[in-house]
Amino acid sequence: MDIQARIQLAMEHHFKEVLVAGTPPTLKAAMLHAVFPGGARIRPQLCTAVAMVCGEDSPLLTDAGAVALELMHCASLVHDDMPAFDNAALRRGQTTVHAEFSEPIALLTGDALIVMAYQVLLSLRGKQPQCAGYAERLLEMMAIVSEGVGAPRGIVAGQAWECETKVDLWQYQRAKTGALFSASTAMGAVAAGANPAAWHVLGESLGDAYQIADDIRDVIGHIDLIGKPVGQDAEHGRPSAAQALGLEGANAQFKHLIDTAAKSVPNCVGRDLLRAMIFKESERLVPQQAYQDYLKNQQSSQVSTV
């Protein structure tokens, strides 16, 4: 089974376990809408891939970690799309939760998904078969995901930096995106009983690369490519690497981060596979052809203006 199919199965399994009879029907529908069909599921992929190359001895732990990361990510999207923030009508090519249901339901959906991330990990409590240090691994995984989401340096802190007048771009982006990427590689390592520190640079550089890619796509993209309106950073006055470094500077930085990520993969059985996955993902994030086309169009429109 490939990683994507494995993640999809795990997601469905845990939703069936949590959203049992008695859940308010609209909340249930909204939670499903927020999570299915998914985007690239890059964070769970990363967690799963790292666990696998670390020689995972408890696939249940890996899967629960992967699902928890995706739920936290989806929760942040639901809240970020709300009128108080981006007021976005579209996400992944479909209506956002508040647009499809209502603002109160979107607020509760985000809350419920955050709690569900922990419920998913906690559902493994006492479950057999257990590997060495099972309870301690579960606790460490929950601590890692909390760090990626909460105060002082997780996603929520990243979004809160948008409300400050004085913002450090890298601190902001590290929190808003990088933190959950770092959590993804660390979760995979801990799920497999390995040392998370060896995977820190991979998570951190991929997170930085992903955020810069988002900024680049927000400039060069069109709605078909990214499934949501473009030009949002400029419209909402959000700090953006594409603005701070210029588009070409941002693209160079993006490529550098991908190289750093690939080089950081520790010596292990699946090293080449993981590196190939990183380069493939990099092309999905910023298709270099689309980037070149955009530059060419800009130059020709400047020429025609002259």
Add this chain to the structure above:
Amino acid sequence: MDIQARIQLAMEHHFKEVLVAGTPPTLKAAMLHAVFPGGARIRPQLCTAVAMVCGEDSPLLTDAGAVALELMHCASLVHDDMPAFDNAALRRGQTTVHAEFSEPIALLTGDALIVMAYQVLLSLRGKQPQCAGYAERLLEMMAIVSEGVGAPRGIVAGQAWECETKVDLWQYQRAKTGALFSASTAMGAVAAGANPAAWHVLGESLGDAYQIADDIRDVIGHIDLIGKPVGQDAEHGRPSAAQALGLEGANAQFKHLIDTAAKSVPNCVGRDLLRAMIFKESERLVPQQAYQDYLKNQQSSQVSTV
């Protein structure tokens, strides 16, 4: 040290541990505003009292459980006060978080407090001294608080029932308020290594009583008494026991639930103390003098209309 002082110290300690340097300043201020000064801290009191009468062997676990419960409660208040729900300007006699800061900050504050509830419990990971089954107790406490907050039957589900057209009043109230009360007694028991099942009726009846008291105060209260505007249930079309049973029916049901709660306390060293605490709390929840005064005023205004 009395229970209230103990809870206050524990709250302050955990805030210092989580909101370290690097937290976005407005988010930090809003999180503190949402939690200090507190209300009655009834959930942490309940958790602490149960742990104590169960002969607690790890006060750190009790305190962390108590703080986690209060953070979840405060998070739900912050989100519930937002324009998408109650649009309340006042809470505990001071401005609500979204009114004091902004809607985005209120949204993030609720999210951050939910995650912090887990961070508080997780901060004890590996901390000395450890009692028997330390890691397992931590995991069970997190599972209990998750059940009290998330889908399918926690606070979030309770709030989501407000968005449904067909609602069972008891299912709604059990979720919106009862769930976190049940969690409070269960957390206290588990923190002390005791069986949570023996404390289930206490938590459940107190939770039901508390919700009915809220409904009664919403009718008879004035803003000085409850620190927020009255008549909110009728204004927002929310299901209410005071409406469903009539005011006198609701008060009779309230007293019955307090009796059930007091009788349910298992035979233990602190039984009498705990029962006295319950009756004292009952008088704070629905001051019977204020209730009688309201009835008298109603009757005399009906007479004068005739």
